[in-house]
Amino acid sequence: MFLALQDVASAPWFSLDLTGTPDISGAILYCFFTLAVFSFLYKDNPFYKLAEHVFVGLGTAYFTLQYYDEGILQPVYEYLFGEGGVIEKMETSGIVEIGGYSVDPVMALVFRGIAGLLAVMLVMRLFAPNSWMPRLPLAVMVGVYAALKMTGETQSKLVLFVGNMFKDPITNSNLLSWSELTAQPSWRIENWEAFFVFSKIVFFVGLLSALTHFIFTYRRTKVLAGISKVGVITLMITFGAMFGFTVLGRIALLIERVDEMKSYTASAYSLGPAPAAGQDPGVLSLMLTPPILISVIIIAVLALGIGIKKDGRANA
């Protein structure tokens, strides 16, 4: 069979070793959840609902564990009570470094203690939804992150960003990626100096007109509206180009999915009787591999479901 290209000698039913041959029970789960999500393309159905709810449960649990470890155990428990932690330093009268700055361990304990107190206040929401206490930790978070973003983004996306634009002045051709682009075999452009200049002008006209489009409060004179129109054109080409550029990445995802499914069509994963050594496993064996078996089941159930009840909820 053309599908069973690569053959694995034998697959165990269950194995925690993630580097060896995947186990059959895992393969069944893997194929089921993949195909169940794909079934959403046809319409909302029980398989998708199951996959969705499992996903929500599992995703929440996975993230909770990560942040329990990195956000509670490490910065609170390990930091205070762990090996070389604040408490140990208090006994040995050492010094705690916070962000490279030396702090008395008692102070460090007090600071983290306040954090713990505020964290408890946050959880108070559960018991007293209208209490003012949870607002305190929320206020801290907003203050911290708003300041972090304001300073960081102004620096990187405004000041340095605008500054760097002049590093490729109009007439200097070896400073921008133009000559580098020509080296990509499929993206070659002859290194015409003048065309390069022309491109730079396109760039600056596009940039300035698109910026003008985002002026909101000045009266729209004919000139302003005209420049803004050029800006809209630039933005539309930008969107079209980005859309087209993204296609490659998105289709790669689908191909990888199909490839993974294909790898489970090897006879080692077949639920049917094992073929004798050196024998062609046959069509039945292939039909009984997880991807094909499960997709047949899903398609059959969905097709029957349509025959039985037409509840008008198909999302056409």
Added chain:
Amino acid sequence: MASVHDFDRRWIFLIMGLLVVGLVAAGISAPMPVSEYVDSYFATIDKLPEGSIVMVSADFDPASAAELLPMYTGTIHHLLAKKMRIVNVCTWPAAPPYTASRFAEIAPMYDAVYGEDWVELGFLPGDDVAMGTIGQSLRSAYPRETKNNMAYDDVPLLRDCGDSMGNIELLITMSAGYPGILEWIAQVGGRYEIELLAGTTAVQTPDLFAFYPSQLSGFLGAATGATQYLQLVDDVAIDGSVTADKETQQSRMLVQTWAHYFMILLIIVGNVIYFTGRKSS
């Protein structure tokens, strides 16, 4: 003629699905020409002396693994084949299982020893702040490694790293989005004058042209880049260990081409329907 809105888009889904399944099943592959960015990515790793310490940051999750995992695998093969020492970090919470399983599979091929030839430091929360911390002091970012929970100074490789980025020759990131390569450039690349390489998804690739080659010594862009890179790595990796991966990638590029043709056909058909529909009404 049916109007555009009456058309059941599930036909498009079906044709797209069948096209991809059919072509993947056929599994035809052909080699690709290698672009400059990929060449320079490969050369940057290749030219490093034996035993150099390289930090590899896995900044992706299963969703982007389709694009980035082949690059990651290829890079690990390449580094270990060249006898580099790898410090592995993650700024995405869903990445560590991937890195662990990759190393478990690849390291034995090159007789690499944990703690000496490679070390896994695991996930560090805080996005770009975490990157800043790593740049400032690796020891305070990771008091312990993640695999065996050993203290920083008990690991020979980390002892050699010391505390600053100074002993690390190269930083490679497999970057799926935020936080990723742009944040590494801002937080570490610019401040510590360390050489940077990146593997990125298609969506991010256009952002990177501006950084090459001044701030970024090379990059692998999307599936195209991964394919080209694996072609190169195949020659240095231990006998044929990445050949299968390479051929898979090559055949995937062919599927890509046909899927793109299909997209363009869709646009043409969509416009024909639109214009004929408008005339008749």
Added chain:
Amino acid sequence: MKRELPILLTVLCGLGITMAFFSSSAGDPDDLPLGWTKAVNSELLAWALVFFSVAFILGISNLVRISLKTISSRGEDWPYKAVMLIVLFGYLGIGLMEIHQQRYGFFGSTEDAVVGIAGQGERAMRDWVYFKVFVPLQATMFSLLAFFIASAAFRAFRARSLESTLLLTAGAVIMLGQVPGGDELTFGYAGRALAFTMTYINGAGQKAIIIGATLGVLATGLRIVLGIERSYLSE
């Protein structure tokens, strides 16, 4: 007081972080007059991480509350909600056991001899579920985009007006230029058009959006840090 205190905290924390950002980092913080701001910065970030992590309790309780309500009233899709809760707490249970076992060791294992629940590796069970269930779900959900991008192109790429014609032309040319076959088909012009459009037009459009948006971030951030903006805290 109850009204002003949160705003005061926001302003104080905001100013602290801002000061730390601009204060000198040339040298050891201990020797610098504003070195303490680095400590404030570092400590506040740790706080935020703690709050963020603790808040998972709130999210999970919201999820559980709504699900339990549905289950107890036998509302629509209640069996699925039950499955979700089982998966959630099952995985949490496995994970908590493995984390504590790995770090502090219990059930007879010591810290040095880390033994997972099934006896293989420190996070064996967690990773098994991760690779067999989490990975296919996440990757497949993402790969739905391959279909949606096709249908979105089919619907939106119509030459209705000047703008949509430009959108469509740019998209189609870039798609051709991206794949080796498409580039050859157009004698390499699609590839050149791709390079030109991505670098210069796309570059200009994106930079304009980024600059504009950053001004918005600056304005909003400044209003919050200075305590002018309060509407997010139900003032």
Added chain:
Amino acid sequence: MIAPPIAGLLDMPHQSLAGLVQALSGLGELVGQGLARINLIAAQAVTQSADEGAGESMVDSLWAWLDRIKEGNGDPGAGLQAWADTEKLPTLISIVVFGILMFIYQRQAKAGKEINIRRIAGLDALDEAIGRATEMGRPVLYVPGIDEIKEIQTIYSMMILRHVAQKTAEYGTDLIVPVRDSVVMTFAEEAVKSGCMDAGRPDAFVKDNVRYLSNEQFAYCAGVAGIMAREKPAANIMLGMFFAESLILAETGFMSGAIQVAGTAKQHQLPFFVAACDYTIIGEEYFAVTAYLTKEPGLVGTIRAGDFTKIIGTALIVLGVVLATVYAETPGLTWHDVILRLYGIDK
């Protein structure tokens, strides 16, 4: 060297394309030559003034003065360097200048100076969408993006949510808010509650309609897709920070027949919203939403300050490009350094 522009057009079909490109190049070359000419003249003028001695010594003394401020009198721990990160000074100056502008315009607006905001189609559509949901008796779905509260777009989305909640409470329409993060959930609850309060209908707040789904990006996405498919909201409002899930949400919403308004300042996701939604609020427009909806003078003043900054910025970019061009052609000039360094460029 450039071939004669027209010649290429007469050749084979695909070569004629090359001709077109070359013709454009010819145009570019003309412009380029013109610029080079201007450069030359400007350069000569500058060199002359430098020869006269005034320019150079002034610049030199300026630099010396700045260096003294920066480094103090050689003592470690003295001078500006010990207090502030001198590389970040341009950022500090930008923020302070913007802050001053903001205060000036806010005062002006509050004093009654009329400032109008131009029409933004996507925002007019917000009302339309909520109205339609009310007519159909179906809920409104508000997706506040998927980022955590650390993203300013998310904080801002909470402010818009308050207005949307006010509208839906007035109309008596259900508002479903699925959130990806627990902290955002608490903010969203507060915002919806306050919105209902603003409308004078505190009873309209339904706690179960603010739903935490999962911190996992695509698990959240799967959950929202499920809500769209099952509860069939008549209007989907998606405002905030979005990543790859944008198109999954927008297409699923389209398939369920909802009217869709989306807005984000994340440039990567805008193409998908433009393609799949009925109305899109692009980039900075997103940050003008609350000002546009409330017409509150303080907020409008902030927008005005932003506009003014853009005008200054545009002028600076033009000036900078001209200077950088001149500079590239004639190295050795000194006074450009001053302005170039202001933009954060070291030669």
